[in-house]
Amino acid sequence: MKKVSLSDISKELGVSKTLVSFVMNGRAKEKRINDEVAKKVLAKAKELGYKADYLARAMRTGKSQTIGLVMADISNPFFSKLARSIENEIAKFGYNVIFGSSDEDHIKSGKLIEVFKDKKVDGLIICPTVGDKNHIKKLNKEKYPYVLVDRYFKEIPSNNVMVDNYGGSFEIVDNQIKSGRKKIAFINFNVELINMMDRFHGYLEALKVNGYELDNTLVKNVSFKDIEKETYEAMEELLNVNPKIDSIYFANNRLAFLGIKYLIENNINDLKKLQLSSFDGFDFMPLMQMHISYGIQPIEQLGISAVDSIMKQINNKEESSKHAMLPMDLSLIN
Amino acid sequence: MKKVSLSDISKELGVSKTLVSFVMNGRAKEKRINDEVAKKVLAKAKELGYKADYLARAMRTGKSQTIGLVMADISNPFFSKLARSIENEIAKFGYNVIFGSSDEDHIKSGKLIEVFKDKKVDGLIICPTVGDKNHIKKLNKEKYPYVLVDRYFKEIPSNNVMVDNYGGSFEIVDNQIKSGRKKIAFINFNVELINMMDRFHGYLEALKVNGYELDNTLVKNVSFKDIEKETYEAMEELLNVNPKIDSIYFANNRLAFLGIKYLIENNINDLKKLQLSSFDGFDFMPLMQMHISYGIQPIEQLGISAVDSIMKQINNKEESSKHAMLPMDLSLIN
DNA sequence: TACTTTAGCTAAATCGATTCAGCAATATGA
DNA sequence: TCATATTGCTGAATCGATTTAGCTAAAGTA
Numbered sequence: 206m207k208k209v210s211l212s213d214i215s216k217e218l219g220v221s222k223t224l225v226s227f228v229m230n231g232r233a234k235e236k237r238i239n240d241e242v243a244k245k246v247l248a249k250a251k252e253l254g255y256k257a258d259y260l261a262r263a264m265r266t267g268k269s270q271t272i273g274l275v276m277a278d279i280s281n282p283f284f285s286k287l288a289r290s291i292e293n294e295i296a297k298f299g300y301n302v303i304f305g306s307s308d309e310d311h312i313k314s315g316k317l318i319e320v321f322k323d324k325k326v327d328g329l330i331i332c333p334t335v336g337d338k339n340h341i342k343k344l345n346k347e348k349y350p351y352v353l354v355d356r357y358f359k360e361i362p363s364n365n366v367m368v369d370n371y372g373g374s375f376e377i378v379d380n381q382i383k384s385g386r387k388k389i390a391f392i393n394f395n396v397e398l399i400n401m402m403d404r405f406h407g408y409l410e411a412l413k414v415n416g417y418e419l420d421n422t423l424v425k426n427v428s429f430k431d432i433e434k435e436t437y438e439a440m441e442e443l444l445n446v447n448p449k450i451d452s453i454y455f456a457n458n459r460l461a462f463l464g465i466k467y468l469i470e471n472n473i474n475d476l477k478k479l480q481l482s483s484f485d486g487f488d489f490m491p492l493m494q495m496h497i498s499y500g501i502q503p504i505e506q507l508g509i510s511a512v513d514s515i516m517k518q519i520n521n522k523e524e525s526s527k528h529a530m531l532p533m534d535l536s537l538i539n
Numbered sequence: 540m541k542k543v544s545l546s547d548i549s550k551e552l553g554v555s556k557t558l559v560s561f562v563m564n565g566r567a568k569e570k571r572i573n574d575e576v577a578k579k580v581l582a583k584a585k586e587l588g589y590k591a592d593y594l595a596r597a598m599r600t601g602k603s604q605t606i607g608l609v610m611a612d613i614s615n616p617f618f619s620k621l622a623r624s625i626e627n628e629i630a631k632f633g634y635n636v637i638f639g640s641s642d643e644d645h646i647k648s649g650k651l652i653e654v655f656k657d658k659k660v661d662g663l664i665i666c667p668t669v670g671d672k673n674h675i676k677k678l679n680k681e682k683y684p685y686v687l688v689d690r691y692f693k694e695i696p697s698n699n700v701m702v703d704n705y706g707g708s709f710e711i712v713d714n715q716i717k718s719g720r721k722k723i724a725f726i727n728f729n730v731e732l733i734n735m736m737d738r739f740h741g742y743l744e745a746l747k748v749n750g751y752e753l754d755n756t757l758v759k760n761v762s763f764k765d766i767e768k769e770t771y772e773a774m775e776e777l778l779n780v781n782p783k784i785d786s787i788y789f790a791n792n793r794l795a796f797l798g799i800k801y802l803i804e805n806n807i808n809d810l811k812k813l814q815l816s817s818f819d820g821f822d823f824m825p826l827m828q829m830h831i832s833y834g835i836q837p838i839e840q841l842g843i844s845a846v847d848s849i850m851k852q853i854n855n856k857e858e859s860s861k862h863a864m865l866p867m868d869l870s871l872i873n
Numbered sequence: 874t875a876c877t878t879t880a881g882c883t884a885a886a887t888c889g890a891t892t893c894a895g896c897a898a899t900a901t902g903a
Numbered sequence: 904t905c906a907t908a909t910t911g912c913t914g915a916a917t918c919g920a921t922t923t924a925g926c927t928a929a930a931g932t933a
Contacts, residue, residue: 260919885924
């Protein structure tokens, strides 16, 4: 049951390792190897149960058939669904995924990127966090294959796959206005992230085209670090200080979850007075006591596009600084 | 910026690669290398930015500093939280995680196990599915380090980390009975899985100790393949055929989710007549329109224990056929 | 006949680290 | 003084595949 190597085959058949290697890599024709000999090699390989040693091959060729996935947090449903989509898609190319979570901390993500490069991954799929600019610049300099998902940096050229945060956000807010809402509050998250900024700009634009003034007291920002506490504070301030609010728009599903939790715990559920919307939802939103209007992110497509990009790069299909943008599914805004 | 190898250092200093290797692996004392020389080596290594090549080392030593994680589906919150716990814990040992989802299909899980072994992972953490017995037997024969989580096979010795499915299930059902429920229906899932069988046995035992007879019309089984449709059918049958049911107990949170969805869509919400309970919950259960009583799985601890087991095996701390069982958090049953 | 092609194959270097076996010089002990 | 330890170090083999450079013999060509 011990492992069978190239030389085992070559010895048994009295041919060179080189020849066996050529045959096993399907280069028999190209290398003008006698058909009979090639057949014998294949037969012997099957007989002995030969399989090329992954590490030896990876060391020699520099290809690991593995990609590294750096996300904020795999236990977050958005990322776990994305991870699943990437896993499925990249499996079609015979690749595997090695992953790590950064917790929105660029020290961690930098370390993950380095470790994955050390492990010779053929490419990286990264959901970058605020301080990651330098890591991305470094990857550019090294020409290491990578693609950013969900977020990118305007000032740094990169291959990236994004959702139409601006457009989706615009539609949601525009819809709130069209349905008669006058004072639409916005709770945003980690404002420095480009995707979050874009959602904010969508909100601004919807106000603008409808002739609304931006009211800064209606906009709250919450940080990743203490999201629960800060969301509660934001809700409290919005509802107490500004009692005329008739709509609250959450920049993501986590905020929406916490906001709704706050409302339920405080028994605020007059939805005629207060309408809710969120950039994206979760599976259980249809089961909630509170009606909420939301978009659906094309997570699966996000993974597929990211894999497409990284595989093109790995196979030198010349892909550079390509910015893909996927539309939101807006069927649940109303 | 090209990579620096051992021989670069050895050439620059005029010493052997052997010596450099010893120093870099912290075996200078053990190998009686002159302190001065050792210092010089370390200094030079730092100067040149030397880092041992992962693949070369892995090939030579047979250690990859990577473990393989085989789950049913990483996009399922239970598994993504488990994956996160494992990731965090194993990072403390300088390890990374490569993962794959089996979709409860033993062909897929078998392939994943083989691929991960090919990639020379130092150990496997596996959430096995029904047909995986032979794969586990094979691992036993090969003495490949692995640990099963969430499920195991009674007839096959294995290291495994389980939740107390039986005890948790017993408590939940016992509580339903104690609070006066007479006809407690049970919707189970993929019955051949040991964890699901144990939950069923907990249900049985609770009936028994309270002097209830098992009523087979109250027990429904749903399969992984078509969980949504089958859960709806089960709900329909239970509620129509057996109108005296006053409690429904779901074997997991996914079933509970679907069951509640059914009830909401069909406007059945008289919780005085019908009480709900589930083996485990999700974050948003407190926000639901329906009250439901549930346990909480010690997912984080599950990951920690699994990592503990696999690391002990990898480091030959002689761990064999150890069956760990973690208690459920039952604070939310009432 | 002599020279070029081509088919068919192989030895050896290479990737980069680890480790076995052992050498030389100095120190210690009887 | 001679034998034995000990210190300090190294050459070469090894892990297993890939790949470069090149060889031999037969076939083709002029």
